[in-house]
Amino acid sequence: MSTPKTIEVNLGGKPFLFETGRLAKQAHGSVMVRYADTMVLATVVSAYEAKEGQDFFPLQVEYREKTAAAGKIPGGFFKREGRPTEKEILSSRLIDRPIRPMFPDGYQNETQILVTVYSSDQEHDGDVLGACAASAALMVSDVPFDGPIAEVRVGRIDGKYVINPTFSELEKSDMDVTVAGTASSIVMVEGESSEISEADMLEALRVGHEAIRTLCQAQIELAKMVGRAKRPVTQKEIPAGLKERVRELAWDRLKKLSRTTMAKEERSEATHAVYDDVTNALNEQYPEKVDLIHELLHALESDAMRSTILEESLRLDGRNLTTIRPITCEIGLLPRTHGSALFTRGETQSLTSATLGTKMDEQILEGLFPDTTKRFMLHYNFPPFSVGETGRVGSPGRREIGHGNLAERSLKRLIPSETEFSYTIRVVSDILESNGSSSMATVCAGSLALFDAGVPMPRPVAGIAMGLVKEGDRVAILSDILGNEDHLGDMDFKVAGTTEGITAFQMDIKIQGISFEILQRALAQAKEGRMHILGIMANAIAKPREEVSRFAPRLEMVKIPVDMIGSLIGPGGKNIRRLVKESGAEINVEDDGTVTVAAVEKESAEKALREIRLLAEVPEIGKTYHARVVKTTEFGAFVEILPGREGLVHVSQLDVNRVERVDDFVKVGDMIDVKLMHVDPDGKMSLSRKALLPGGENAHEEMQRSRERKRDDRHKDKGGHNRSHH
Numbered sequence: 001m002s003t004p005k006t007i008e009v010n011l012g013g014k015p016f017l018f019e020t021g022r023l024a025k026q027a028h029g030s031v032m033v034r035y036a037d038t039m040v041l042a043t044v045v046s047a048y049e050a051k052e053g054q055d056f057f058p059l060q061v062e063y064r065e066k067t068a069a070a071g072k073i074p075g076g077f078f079k080r081e082g083r084p085t086e087k088e089i090l091s092s093r094l095i096d097r098p099i100r101p102m103f104p105d106g107y108q109n110e111t112q113i114l115v116t117v118y119s120s121d122q123e124h125d126g127d128v129l130g131a132c133a134a135s136a137a138l139m140v141s142d143v144p145f146d147g148p149i150a151e152v153r154v155g156r157i158d159g160k161y162v163i164n165p166t167f168s169e170l171e172k173s174d175m176d177v178t179v180a181g182t183a184s185s186i187v188m189v190e191g192e193s194s195e196i197s198e199a200d201m202l203e204a205l206r207v208g209h210e211a212i213r214t215l216c217q218a219q220i221e222l223a224k225m226v227g228r229a230k231r232p233v234t235q236k237e238i239p240a241g242l243k244e245r246v247r248e249l250a251w252d253r254l255k256k257l258s259r260t261t262m263a264k265e266e267r268s269e270a271t272h273a274v275y276d277d278v279t280n281a282l283n284e285q286y287p288e289k290v291d292l293i294h295e296l297l298h299a300l301e302s303d304a305m306r307s308t309i310l311e312e313s314l315r316l317d318g319r320n321l322t323t324i325r326p327i328t329c330e331i332g333l334l335p336r337t338h339g340s341a342l343f344t345r346g347e348t349q350s351l352t353s354a355t356l357g358t359k360m361d362e363q364i365l366e367g368l369f370p371d372t373t374k375r376f377m378l379h380y381n382f383p384p385f386s387v388g389e390t391g392r393v394g395s396p397g398r399r400e401i402g403h404g405n406l407a408e409r410s411l412k413r414l415i416p417s418e419t420e421f422s423y424t425i426r427v428v429s430d431i432l433e434s435n436g437s438s439s440m441a442t443v444c445a446g447s448l449a450l451f452d453a454g455v456p457m458p459r460p461v462a463g464i465a466m467g468l469v470k471e472g473d474r475v476a477i478l479s480d481i482l483g484n485e486d487h488l489g490d491m492d493f494k495v496a497g498t499t500e501g502i503t504a505f506q507m508d509i510k511i512q513g514i515s516f517e518i519l520q521r522a523l524a525q526a527k528e529g530r531m532h533i534l535g536i537m538a539n540a541i542a543k544p545r546e547e548v549s550r551f552a553p554r555l556e557m558v559k560i561p562v563d564m565i566g567s568l569i570g571p572g573g574k575n576i577r578r579l580v581k582e583s584g585a586e587i588n589v590e591d592d593g594t595v596t597v598a599a600v601e602k603e604s605a606e607k608a609l610r611e612i613r614l615l616a617e618v619p620e621i622g623k624t625y626h627a628r629v630v631k632t633t634e635f636g637a638f639v640e641i642l643p644g645r646e647g648l649v650h651v652s653q654l655d656v657n658r659v660e661r662v663d664d665f666v667k668v669g670d671m672i673d674v675k676l677m678h679v680d681p682d683g684k685m686s687l688s689r690k691a692l693l694p695g696g697e698n699a700h701e702e703m704q705r706s707r708e709r710k711r712d713d714r715h716k717d718k719g720g721h722n723r724s725h726h
Contacts, residue, residue: 005225007218011035011152011211012163018132018222020140029141031222033133035164037121039069042133043114046143048231050108055291057103058110061096063088063130069120070368086401087367091115091127093402094151095134098180098188101510102146106235111143120368123166128153131180132215139223144233148223149187150215151180154208156200161207167369175200177505179208183216185512186519192409195501198523202516238296242286246296249278254297254304261318264347264435264483265388271301302488310474316484317346324464324480324529329444329540331452338549339453341540343445345480345533347435349386352445354453356552357424358598359588376415378427380404380442386434403439404429407463410443410496410504411450414457421456422555422596423548436482437465439506443496444537451541454548461503462533463496466522470511477522479529490514495526499534553586553598556605560616562593567644568615575615575644583608615643619685621676624692629670632662639674639687647685649674653703656695677703 004022008015017034024030027043065088067074067081074081084092095115103111113134117126131151138145155165155173162169170176177191186209193201253274262270279293286293308314313321325346334340339354362373380403384391396404407429415425427449429442440463447461467481468491478485486492491514493507548554560568568589569576580587585599585608595612599605619641627639636650649672651659659665666672674687677700691699 029137031136038124039119040129042137044137046111047109063091063115065117095131140226148219150212189507192504258304258308338552339449341448349433350441350445352429352449354449355426361424375424378408407442454545459498464529466493556597564616653688
């Protein structure tokens with residue numbers, strides 16, 4: 001049995017441990033990472049041969065969090081982990097994106113990376129640890145991998161940058177940045193921030209990259225300790241002369257297309273015509289090589305576009321490097337939604353709605369960490385017709401969840417707090433057309449829809465996607481990239497923010513060697529584009545509407561004493577259920593006594609508020625109440641002066657004249673005016689009708705004398721009892 005091998009480094013003042021050789025030894029590579037008391041295991045298994053005819057790399061990356069890792073039992077009927085949560089899906093993407101480009105060209109063997117959190121201290125997130133573990137597992141395996149990569153999270157508290165901050169530290173941080181990279185360059189960035197500057201973001205990347213270098217070096221040393229050779233990568237054989245013939249037949253046509261301004265669909269048809277003509281021309285000489293011919297054509301298509309951009313600063317749609325496509329903004333398209341906007345930029349279009357809900361509409365988040373709620377949600381939908389295709393329509397895929405999360409993070413730090421605006425807010429973006437950066441279109445449309453809904457955001461938010469074409473020392477940074485420029489380019493860098501600073505960002509780089517100077521230029525160019533878009537959005541709606549939609553629920557808040565919450569809710573919730581049913585309003589009670597009433601109809605809210613104030617009202621001595629008789633006895637009538645609050649009107653206090661029989665004077669259900677005269681320490685209330693009638697002015701004194709006589713009688717009875725006892 002082999003001895004486990006470990007490497008430990010210091011990261012942010014805490015030990016970061018890689019271990020291999022103890023667990024999951026039948027996997028082709030496995031590494032357990034430990035940071036504080038959070039432990040994450042990554043395993044990799046890869047087929048030894050690619051499937052025949054396969055022209056892509058089938059890589060599957062799955063991240064899972066075992067609830068037992070935090071000492072919890074899953075909810076639900078089955079009491080076991082089910083489908084991945086949104087958090088797990090997003091974490092899987094954070095691991096997949098930096099690792100996928102690091103496999104060598106030509107490697108197409110089916111590969112599966114499973115990352116599992118087995119211990120969680122509920123302070124350190126397992127996602128960035130999982131990326132490091134996955135890279136290390138690939139490094140110690142025989143699977144070809146041009147790594148290592150490492151991933152860290154960067155926060156900033158009181159101006160000081162923190163590596164892998166805890167969850168409690170992140171709450172105080174003005175940024176949450178996930179950075180992945182190799183020892184020489186950054187390959188992925190994702191995060192959110194509170195309107196930070198471009199310089200602050202670059203510094204966060206520099207700080208993160210220093211930590212990445214340390215973790216990459218540790219993986220290199222671990223791989224050397226294991227000493228396992230990598231499998232050879234078999235490159236496809238290209239028949240003699242085929243590459244030259246493809247170029248001869250296609251280059252001039254593809255180069256001409258790269259210089260010709262066309263709509264997306266028109267370009268697609270023209271490009272397919274080139275593919276078809278070349279394939280047909282070579283079919284007889286090179287039978288059964290269609291896939292290979294298409295690969296060579298794709299490489300030429302990429303070369304044509306890239307060289308035109310680098311040599312002529314000319315893009316596929318005729319723009320120069322910095323021009324933003326034409327933008328139109330419309331609001332209020334959907335009459336019955338609470339807010340709506342249509343944002344169109346070139347051939348990308350988002351129709352977005354904003355819905356205002358109540359406390360009851362908050363999303364409950366379950367997982368490793370203590371259950372919390374979420375009052376701002378953004379959901380993104382990408383139907384197949386948006387790109388002129390048919391496809392499966394079902395639950396959202398990883399891409400939709402990832403794009404929606406990026407747009408949500410772009411907007412959420414501008415959403416007013418619950419004390420300022422107590423609504424739950426849901427934004428839904430439907431992409432109706434797509435040719436580049438639909439997630440950033442969602443940010444713009446979402447901001448417009450929130451303004452239209454009357455959400456009091458301090459400033460609008462806009463987003464832009466930047467691209468890059470780099471060949472040696474020649475560099476072109478592209479503003480507002482097209483789909484093809486994303487697909488055939490070297491970088492997809494999305495930046496969202498306001499006039500004051502950056503709120504969210506996401507970057508994927510397909511090549512190594514991106515310098516901080518290039519990133520600095522890209523951020524500066526992105527800022528110019530963002531300001532341009534914000535100016536156009538301001539022409540559509542410059543500030544949030546003063547009032548919410550008449551179709552949105554009206555929220556009214558009232559504060560009641562904490563010790564009156566029980567009275568409002570009633571036994572088993574009886575009082576509040578009755579109130580909801582009778583008023584038609586939705587009522588939510590907080591532990592601090594804040595009661596929120598939500599109703600579309602003003603009358604419903606007012607009725608509920610009246611009842612709440614009555615239910616929570618503290619009976620006041622000397623105050624007159626219009627009370628309902630609920631019970632009669634031979635010694636008086638019990639009346640309800642407030643909802644659920646009853647007191648006794650003694651027979652002597654019913655009238656100025658003597659009342660022989662209570663039932664002859666009042667009946668159950670009668671309404672009478674009474675005055676609260678006294679409240680006993682145990683809460684029992686004495687009331688008088690007599691005190692409100694002419695001639696009843698002395699009712700209080702009479703009641704007081706009566707109470708004193710009863711007290712004396714009780715005292716005498718007690719004393720007599722004591723004497724007889726002795």
